[in-house]
Amino acid sequence: MVKRDKFEDKLLKARDRLQKGMDRVSSKVTSDMKVSSKIKRLYRSDSDKILGGVCGGFAEYFQVDPVLVRIIWIAICFLWGVGILLYLIAWIIVPKKK
Numbered sequence: 001m002v003k004r005d006k007f008e009d010k011l012l013k014a015r016d017r018l019q020k021g022m023d024r025v026s027s028k029v030t031s032d033m034k035v036s037s038k039i040k041r042l043y044r045s046d047s048d049k050i051l052g053g054v055c056g057g058f059a060e061y062f063q064v065d066p067v068l069v070r071i072i073w074i075a076i077c078f079l080w081g082v083g084i085l086l087y088l089i090a091w092i093i094v095p096k097k098k
Helices: 002-035 054-062 066-080 083-093
Strands: none
Touching: 054 066, 054 083, 066 083
């Protein structure tokens, strides 16, 4: 009977530690969710554009230099030939930044 009481005590302590850990994690998750509630959206750039602002918009979204995005886009045009089609589709689909 004594062994069983010790086992139950250990079990209750372990359950309490687990519950405290879960409470700590859940409070951190909810606070992180509040911080990241702003959704990042893709727009065509108004200020940094050459044709339609698609490359400038991608550069703003990924926070890189627009020249780098343009070079990659031109490489895709020459290597696989789908870059122009993708640019036109993005120009139509991606909304203009207001």
